[in-house]
Amino acid sequence: MKNTGKTPLVVFGEDWASHPSSTQHLIRKLMHEHPVIWVNSIGLRRPRISWRDINRLFTKLFQILRGKGKAADATDRTTDKPLEIIHPIALPLPGNRLASWFNARSLSRQVKQTLAKHGLANPVLWLSLPTAVDVVGRCGESATLYYAGDDFSALAGVDHDAVIPMEQSLAAKAQAIVAPSPVIADRFPRDNTFIIPHGCDHSLFSTPQPKAKELKDGKPIAGFYGSLDEWLDQDLLIWLARSLPDWKFQFIGPIKTDLGALLSLGNVEFLGVREHHQLPSYVQHWSASLIPFRDTRQIRACNPLKLREYLAAGTPIVSTAFPAVQKYSDHVAICNDRENFRTALQDCLIDEPVDRSARQNRVRSESWEARAHDMQVLIEALHFASLTQNAAMESSTPDKNCSFSNG
Structure with missing residues (x-):
């Protein structure tokens, strides 16, 4: 510069x-x-x-x-x-x-x-x-x-x-x-x-990108990217992976806590770290984007960047409840228990193109x-x-x- x-x-x-x-x-x-x-x-x-x-x-x-x-x-x-x-x-x-x-x-x-x-x-x-x-x-x-x-x-x-x-x-x-x-x-x-x-970088996440090579097997994919840390609700994720064996659960990011139990499941995949500019090639093609946070003081104060990036990508979003996500409740499935979370994931499979456009438009001015x-x-x-x-x-x-x- x-x-x-x-x-x-x-x-x-x-x-x-x-x-x-x-x-x-x-x-x-x-x-x-x-x-x-x-x-x-x-x-x-x-x-x-x-x-x-x-x-x-x-x-x-x-x-x-x-x-x-x-x-x-x-x-x-x-x-x-x-x-x-x-x-x-x-x-x-x-x-x-x-x-x-x-x-x-x-x-x-x-x-x-x-x-x-x-x-x-x-x-x-x-x-x-x-x-x-x-x-x-x-x-x-x-x-x-x-x-x-x-x-x-x-x-x-x-x-x-x-x-x-x-x-x-x-x-x-x-x-x-x-x-x-x-x-x-x-x-x-x-x-x-x-x-x-x-x-959010609206242009980066909303511009269509080719599907990443790891997304080729045709199963529905629920994905998450970001630090894989103690604020993730592992109990919820393990239960979801076991109750939805036909889904793949895909995680991108550095592992910063013990995820042994989750990693051991056959339909769970850890891809490691990806460059920020590569993320649209994944999130645009997921069946659902996840925000599976635990209820902690840190999460109640957080305002995750991925929330607006998910919306800009247009993919259906399923999240646990915390203050920052409430503003987008018209475009995010906010779940208070694991059964509702599973149902919301299954509903993502009937998502319409008009819904994708509505999500992208929701954050167009929030660049x-x-x-x-x-x-x-x-x-x-x-x-x-x-x-x-x-x-x-x-x-x-x-x-x-x-x-x-x-x-």
Whole structure:
């Protein structure tokens, strides 16, 4: 991407191109208008003695030694990338005072050096991770925006005792907070919290794609893609697979919990991870798309990206009940027990083309372009307000005993 001359963004998120998060979807659109410096994740918990964590630590170390921006794009096959990707020199020890002190100085130094390299100044800081809170006020920023994409107080895999106080501190420092759902927004002050729901890549998922090679045997297929984690209702899925032996149950995504009992069933298939752009070749041809979530605090706060992507693909959708899905109850079969879920799956086999079109039209206006436009309006307002306030302060000559107040 080029330096467009518009408000620079410094984004603290997960590792670039690691998975298609809402932050990355939005930034990919905003990059066409704003120069973006992306800072890879500094973690939401302390590393454990596990192969996964050890491998991640060595990967991070290799990226730092190799140099800023050079290794981050290895998994990103798209042409749109940030102006630069920073591999943070930071200690993944949320809640540790020494680590916070070191990280604040190290990260702010990296950010300021990168901004200077590209001739940028007065960026808006966009923090999607509370663990970056210590950089606020240290990067010469015009404003700080907290993108609260998840309820970190309920999110699995987070060091809650350390991260929640950091999130509270960030909420107090940020000029604006953006949440994708009312459930998350209710956790923050109303006067500077904005709800901007998730979007979808409508064009990608609605444009007809050839059937993936794994979909050739002719059986009805109930499919799911996303992280295969503890929030999936395995008991429900096992019961469905056993009670519908003529159906195939197909799963796409990384396995992050024990799925041994489900995997052992003959009509259950795990395909592993697929690139985001490959998903329409599957979901468009499934007989039904599944959202089989358990009822947990995390799920009650979630607003899954796959919900709108399923709708854009036009495939019938069968889901368990949770708040975010209720908005689409006219186009999603929402089930409160396993018998209703099975019946809803069977009803998917008599789906009509007009129903497919209705689902696609339901989310046509909910594109990432539309959501990015809303974000851009907010970003420019924050930037302009800050610069205007600073200019007013610099042009005044207050008495030495006076003080400024927001009150």
